[in-house]
Amino acid sequence: MYAKCGALVKAQELLDIHSSRNAYTWTAMITAYAQHKQARDALRCFEHMQLAGLSPDAVTFACVLNACSSVQDIDKGRKIHAEIIRQGLIGDDVVLGNALLDMYAKCGALSTAQYLLQWLPSRDVVSWNALISGYTLLGQGEQALRCFEQMQIEGFSPTSVTFTCILEACGSIGALEKGEEVFYEIAKQELFENNIVLGTATVDMFAKCGALSKAQQVFQNLPSRDVVSWNALIAGYAAQGQGNQALECFAKMQQEGISANEVTYSCILDACGSLGALDKGTEVHHEITRQNLLQTNIVLSTAVVDMYVKCGAFQSAEQVVEELPLQAVAPWNSLITGYARQGQSDQALKCFKLMIHRGINPDAVTFTGVLNACSHLGLTDEGLMHFMSMKKIYNVKPDIGHYTCMIDLFGRSGQLDKAMEVIKEMPPGEDLAVWSALLGACQKWGDVNVGKRAFEHSVELSQNDAAAYALMANIYATASLYNDAEKVEV
Structure with missing residues (x-):
């Protein structure tokens, strides 16, 4: 009774002192924890049940698998799966089979879930829903x-x-x-x-x-319709760059007496940023602060910073970042990237140093902003230092964007041989953007030899890359190699 009514502490106390605990009472407790989103407690209860020497049944296993799904504990789920097989419990039990399938799908093991669906002795629409949901959640x-x-x-x-x-x-x-x-x-x-x-x-x-x-x-x-319905429409307008329509929807939503939530505010801040609507964005920021939503929500705090950055109000953006109690990198990234995009590269690097001083570890996005800032300031040595520190100090694996930044960095200073060395260090799977960046640098400095190599790689990756042909023709023409320039055709 206590468990079904949600009084889980009282139910657990009674279970602990009950002299005739059996599989049924343990299962009832596990089920209650799982239904009230207390998955860790459900798993702990399951372990205590086993220590008490009681054998779980199919219902117990199904509840525990649901708990594993909630916390994505695939290792525990696999152990339970093995025990279910050992006891021969699946048979035609479609509920247990679906619980297994759902666990694997929600834990991201979709190939296992797909195999299990084909292997199950019986399946229904719930089985298919579990697999379809898993693929959808993982963006497939x-x-x-x-x-x-x-x-x-x-x-x-x-x-x-x-x-x-x-x-x-x-x-x-x-x-x-x-x-x-x-x-x-x-x-x-x-x-x-x-x-x-x-x-x-x-x-x-x-x-x-x-x-x-x-x-x-x-x-x-x-x-x-509820706030989620409104959010879907507002988010759609904001994502498509129709900020005014997003703000109109927001106003109508409030007129209908529906209160905004964190998702609503994030979308509206995005719309304000795209429109440069600083006054409206500031108004939303104050409302968020009044509701005490900013201090514990990284997504929302980042949206506020991003709004101020896009509106050019960097002082307000810095103030928000500095007042946040959260040790989160995302708001700092928004500020650093914003400064870099606005050509205030020195400020971007100052923010980066302050972030490190505060004990916040940078991520891949941080380094993209930092490397861009170094490139625009011509700080070749500092840029190389940050690039090297990514892996060695912060364990951040450089991606194609970082390599492109480094090629741009060396390209701006005419160090094209070093740019080639960076490309050689790239992992397999060459990207056209890298060679395009190098080819652009070769045009700037009139380097025919490196330019030819960059051009060959570019057309190998994309034979119809008109920009590559135009750049190579210009490189030849600048070097007075007019015959070679005429031979460069798409």
Whole structure:
């Protein structure tokens, strides 16, 4: 009774002193913890049950697997899977099979989940939903759509949960045509009635696919809408650079008496930044501060800093960063990157040094801003020092963007041989942007030899790269090699 009513502390106390604890009482406690999102407590309770010498049944295992899913503890999940096999519990138990499949999918082991789906003696639409949801959550929208098609081929009819996941998958990959097809099927089945989750997913899909008029139309026809529905539409307008429409939606939402949440504020701050609407952005910042939302929310605090940076109010941005109690790198990145983009590279480097002094470790984004700043200031040695410190001190693996920054750094100073050395150190999988950057530097300094090598690599990666041909022709022409320039043709 206590467990079902959510009084978990009292329920645990009774379980601890109960003289006749059995598998049923332990399972009830584990189930209660799992249902109340206290997965770690559910796993701890399961361990105590085993230490007490009691054997879990299929229901217990299903609850524990759900707990593993919540905290993505795949190692524990695999051990439980092995025990289930040892006891021969799966059989035709579709609930237990689905719990296993869901655990692997939510832990990101999608190949295992896919294999398990084919292996299960019995499966239903819930089984397919678990796999489709897993692919969708990991951003593998194409694979989610393939599962959706296969599920229907096997005779399973999609549910509202299926459609919600598929709409999310369509939005993530911009599959507007498929999304519209799903939308019409949902409407035909009259599933939108009293299903705000499905309606919101449809709005979100159209918004992410750039079909904002369609998103607005669906939104207006929703029988009911909440803050999540409004957020989907506001986020769509903000992401498509239509900041004014985002602000209009925000105003209408408030007029309808719906309170904004952290997601709403993040989207509105993004819209304010894109419009340069400093007054409105400041107003939103003050409201966030009044609600005490800024101090514990990294995403929101970063959005505030980013808004001020985009509006050119760097002093306000710095003040926000310095007052944050969070030891988070993201707000600092926004400030450093903002200074670098605005050509205030010296300020970007000052912020970087202050960040390090505060004990905040930089990440890949930080170093992109720092290397760009060094490049624009012509600080070759300092840029190289930061590049070397990435791996050696901060354990940050350089990506293609960092290598491009270094080539730009050496290219600006005419040290093209060093730029070539940087390229040689790159991991396999050459990128066109790297060679394009080097080719541009060769044009600036009139280096024919290095330019030829950069050009050869560029056209090898993309034979139709018109910019590479134009740059190489200019390099030859600058060196008075007109015959060679004429031979350079796409």
